[in-house]
Amino acid sequence: MRRTSLAAVTTAIMLTLVTTSAGAVERPDSPGHAASRTGDDAPPSTFIGTSSVESHESVTTKSDGDLWPSCWAANDTLYSANGDGKGFSTDGEFSDIAVSEIRGTVPSLSGTTIARGDQIGSVWSGEGYNRKPTGMVCDGNTIYLAVQDLALDFNDVPAASIVKSVDGGRTWTWDRSKPMFSDHEFTTVWFADFGRGKAAAPDGYVYAYGLDDNWRDSFDDTVPDPQDLFLARVPKAKIQNRGAWQFYRGLDAKRNPLWSKRIGDKQPIMHDGRRLYEQTYSGSQPARGFSVVSQGGVTYDAPLKRYLYASWTEFTYEFYESPTPWGPWKHFQSKDFGGYPWAPTKYGGYGTTMPSKFMSADGRSLYVQSNVCPCAPAGTSVYHYSLRKLELTPSDPTPLGNVPAASTDLALPATGAVAVSKSSRSGTLSALNDGDPATAVDDLDDEVKSQSWWGYTWPSPRSVNRVQLTTGPVTEQGGWFTARPRVQLKNDQGQWVDAAGQTISPTYPGDASAGAGKTYDLSFVPATTSGVRVLGFPGGSRTFTSVAALKVGYATQVADAGFESLGGPSAWSFEGTTGHGVDRGLGFAHTGANNGWIRTSGTGWSEYNQSVPVQPGHRYTFGVWTKSSAGMAGGRLEVRTGGLGTPVVGSAPAPASGGYVQHQVTVTAPPGATSLTVAVGFTGSGADQFLQLDDVTATEG
Incomplete structure (x- = not known):
């Protein structure tokens, strides 16, 4: 159960809110924190066609620490904050939090630590907690940094605040009397990265993403594991004014976002309840497996007009995309690094972010920052500012239009x-x-x-x-x-x-x-x-x-040519009103275990048929093995341009036979034909008759 303070309830009751609209807020019906929520997991993306991320870092730096949320200022400097380390000045002091300025571009990066420890923020929750950076945003050259109280065992986050610097990160100011967020609600905060100086921002707001309870799976279940991602917005001039924040609370009838100043009204913009690695041979996982929604980063990919969210679990990266800050969010890749131990050539990491400064001009290449703590039994440590490439290709719905060619490998x-x-x-x-x-x-x-x-x-x-x-x-x-x-x-x-x-x-x-x-x-x-x-x-x-x-x-071939398919939709269509089916393991097959059959005591034509890919102007030989009752007449192998009634390209009789006999016909695919239909059947005479068929073939040449 979520912990709720009397002060928080009193504050919520006293809120006076304005009228409703897509860009306004609503008066709450009742005070209190938002109830726990469940919903459908983020669906698969159809916007991203392919994606791949490197299995290890390709850009390393001389630095010390983890997490490294960052922002790209208008002055072209990248600012970043680390947890538990010395930052980029590795000859300096260790601190639970430090801020550095980073110079250069990939792959040559260097930096200097410019602030640390008590210069940056307060610890609100007493012993057993220290400060951790979770998000950073540059509005022009003004820097805002979200700082949370994280338990020393990493399993709960009760409070967070936002600090501000107007002198390039050297000095920071914040309300020292109380945290901006408390009671484990919206206490892991990061900001949408809109590029240099926030130049690509769609409006005058700063968009902030948040998690309740913890920054990742709470391994000992001190608090609930985060499975919902939340969103807030605030005018860029009022980021440190908690009363100016508005929380996403759903969509109106026209699919426009609704906002509320009361944090208890917030609704998830994304839910993902998947659990990964629920059971391992080494036992290195929480009792219920890892939850997948964690402290990461959201970057606006302006060339692709997409918001990208990088999340992670102990053993995987999880990537999502959306056309707007609030969704719909869809999952486009899970990069699974396997359980511990890792090797120098393959490892994952935590605290995934994608600094916009290193995005390619076409938006199809980014770099992911993440870390591996030396405190973990990972077998390797990546405890510095570290980048690896993520490559994306948007989907193109236009089919390739490839033709059947047995020698072509489409996997190259x-x-x-x-x-x-x-x-x-x-x-x-x-x-x-x-x-x-x-x-x-x-x-x-x-x-x-x-x-x-x-x-x-x-x-x-x-x-x-x-x-x-x-x-x-x-x-x-x-x-x-x-x-x-x-x-x-x-x-x-x-x-x-x-x-x-x-x-x-x-x-x-x-x-x-x-x-x-x-x-x-x-x-x-x-x-x-x-x-x-x-x-x-x-x-x-x-x-x-x-x-x-x-x-x-993709070849000219007959699918399930011997009727051996087990389960699922059949490759064969049937025309007619007679009995038909598959003899499975009855000893009637020409080869294999099964064969198709047609049986009737009626009249009229009945057939099995299937569309087979071809190239126009090419020659093909179609064949089938059949046997039948002694009185069967009108059996035929037929090749058409389509279904019943379409032009017949070629045919061969399939007369009655007590044993299997092969019948073949060679045809030339007509101009414009990309498929031909092969059909095998007979015309009933009114007497009880059957036809068994097997090993239908189509070969080119």
């Missing part, structure tokens, strides 16, 4: 493919598409996990219908899927959904006999998508999988 880096996975022990996914079968990657990451996946995303949709998976090393600890892996595709809402009509060849055993260096072909119904992945339940005593290569293709 030149295609714009960005590899994705649950995690990577090595920190890189290059083995998936480097063309070297001797390299491999696995996702051993200490988590007792139920899903493992490997795949790619692209900035724009492309047509796909096959994935080729080559396995990596297998040990007793893992390296394989415990059942047949399945293909998932990204839909228009950014969600991963199972592909239709999936088959795998050869049969995947679902145990260690899947082997190392073995290639499995996964085929499915053609789809246009901006992402594809192979997903399944990882095996072994440490539940992980290993992959040496993952190719993606």
